[in-house]
Amino acid sequence: MLGLEEGRGVKRPFFTSPDELLEEEYYDEQLPEKKRRLTPEQVHLLERSFEEENKLEPERKTELARKLGLQPRQVAVWFQNRRARWKTKQLERDFDRLKASFDALRADHDALLQDNHRLRSQVVSLTEKLQEKEATEGGASAGTDAAELPLDVKASLADGIEEPAAFEVQQVKSEDRLSTGSGGSAVVDTDALLCGAGGRFAAAVDSSVESYFPGGEEHYHDCGGMGPVNHGAGGIQSDDDGAGSDEGCSYYAEEEAAAAAAAAAFFAGHAHHHHADDDEDADQISWWMWN
């Protein structure tokens, strides 16, 4: 038998021996007393057993009870309570990890919002420049081939964009379109350029002048805002050369895929929870996370 701990204010031994313990008479005599804590040795053995397997088959329960000098019922209760404690701790750990993940995503989101604001300012500024140019050039080419767009306007557009790589892609595209003489206006192509260059403006906007900011800023946000990823139809492209044009807008798709993969990995990491309830926990946490 594993003796009673000294110095805990308990005045008498819990049980004198396992054999005595297992005798109903002895236990019945002792039981009416107030409940007592298990000794450190008893707890240690129970803990070791719990680490091996957190469920208790009847044989193991009986064996443990015999070794520890406890009633099988006490062993079962101890395991029950231990599982409850373990589950609580596990939930705390899961919460901490999810919170860290959430905080990181939020920081990223905030950074993207700032980026979005910056690019919106650029769009406004460049649009104004274009309008000024068109006005000063006497409206002669308002509906004419955009290939006539002055070089200095192109240059100013380029200057206004801070992401050269994206700009190059879109500029090539823009030039291609201009060269077709298909009636695409400078403004149209600038729209496409800005979206591609910023990498944040996408989808909902079709490439017509009229629909660029049709209802104020809502459309605007469809590309630059966070929210659900909907890069439908390759973003801004409305004509035949969509390749690469939504490059910037695919950013969110990649990021969300990465986040989903991380979440999957996280929950997969809990696969050792052979307990049905643990799956429920994961489900609940994932519900919390995505709702």
Added chain:
DNA sequence: TTGTGTTTTATTGCCTCC
């Protein structure tokens, strides 16, 4: 010493599975 908060042991009631 005492009041209070926390931890541990045990009970109850409900649910699921065989």
Added chain:
DNA sequence: GGAGGCAATAAAACACAA
């Protein structure tokens, strides 16, 4: 229907500050 699991809860034991 019985066994065993779980959540909720009670209550004793314990820790600790005032």
